Amino acid sequence: MRDTNRLQEMDVFLAVVDEGSFSAAALTRRMTPSAVSKMMTRLEQRLGVTLMRRTTRRISITDEGQAFARSARGILDALDQAEREVGCGPVAGTVRIATSSAYANHILAPILPALLSAHPDLEIELLIGDGLIDMGGQPVDLGIRAGPLPDSTMRARSLGVSEIVAVRAPQGPVGPLGFAYARRDPIWREAGARLRATDGNTLAALARHGNGTARVGRFLVRDELATGRLQVVPDAPVAREEFHVVYLGKAAALPARVSSVVEYLVREGRVDG
Template sequence: MKISLEELQAFTTVIDSGSITAAAEQLEQTVSGISRALGRLERKLGTTLMRRTTRKLELTEEGEVFLQHARSILDAVESAEDQMASRHQRPAGRLRVNAASPFMLHVVVPLVGAFCERYPDIELELHSSDNIIDLIEQRTDVAIRIGTLQDSTLHARALGSFRLRVLASPAYLEAHGRPKQVADLRHHRLLGFTQPESLNHWPLRSEQGDTCLTRPSIKASSGETVRQLALAGQGIACLADFMTRDDLARGDLVPLLVKDTVEHLQAVHAVYYRNTQLSARIQCFLDFLAQRMAP
């Protein structure tokens, strides 16, 4: 008896979601239906793929090996569907995109309407994370990463870049005064990041060279949190234009130390695995995003 795609999908979804119940919800099936699919799969293979405990599911050694084959088969089928759709100029299917919260909110979300209108057969699935994720583990097609890339196992496509600026709200400046030179920052409340530490190196000319290592009074893991703190008058921040452009235009934030600011562009890349054939839906998404991000 041959294995079905439904059984493979049930198996991989259970692993990715962490439970049979979560997999049933994601696949819009019943819990009993997913359990039966897993049972049929194990009987056909003649082996146990998972150990089921009251708290979690664990892959057996055979399950670990078979999971890689199952993913490859499903990816191949998905790729074939993409190729057939692209022949008719109708990219289709689910597109899983991951990006840091600020980029998702300020860049991707405003473009969703126009993208869906142009490509109505693509089902967008947007995930936000301020940490670097494993694309395979999270079942992600493409991730947007800001800054220097380090993972050589990934393909990368440059989408654009954004300038960094030091800024604060008028309310903060009225209460604490405006720094006139870089050395004045030591007398101000600075807003920074918990990680990576490189984000606390601001592009300002100082005794250290073309960067100034700051000691933030308040740190956050997300750029959007830092932005909201700056808007609330809680301190001085250094943020990229993509999340503060509208704030600057409205005057809700104002640039500081302009003459001492070094031109520093923060690169934005889309990444995906090297062994992934670039599908039509990924290609059109990246083309659309790059076009809209172009200066």
């Protein structure tokens, strides 16, 4: 009889390969570093080869380990594909989404109840921040990104195009508010901003309280514009910014928990909806 833990051993070993350490792999698989280390020791003993060399600072994968990783990845990808083809892949487990405060508050928050209700065994973790996250080095399944996508290793699905408008409180000052870090797209560059913040949601709040003029996505100030708490600055240039949900790897190889969230976001999580 085959050991029923072999698939788990492969999965954990690939996590060690991808993350570069037992502690990082343990975080992604919700295990302790000690449990990961013991499982890898058992795997090497059963195979009779050294898959990785451990030092106090890093783990390096041997040639045998690299070969086993390629085979294991193919086996797990084939299993995921087989389960999807017969419709029995479970939508269960945790999906970690790196996203901005603006998208989380104004797009995700209203649509997540229906998603979680449809999949009782699904859990969502939101990692909030406007800065880019290295998805290859972090326990992140999906990222929501605005603007250009220069990284060709990422797979992307469109979430629509956001209209970027300049807003301020009625009779508020015209002085610009800006981002406290450099953004790739020149539409966000505001010269002479005396008040800066690291996320668009905060910039919108600052504008609402009369601190100046902020350039923000229309979707995150829709309610304030409708109630008159903010107004679009007349004659200010309007820009557009694409949003995407991004992930590593091929769509056909995504676990059901992740692919289900991707499809839901593409359908319900558009910024121009």
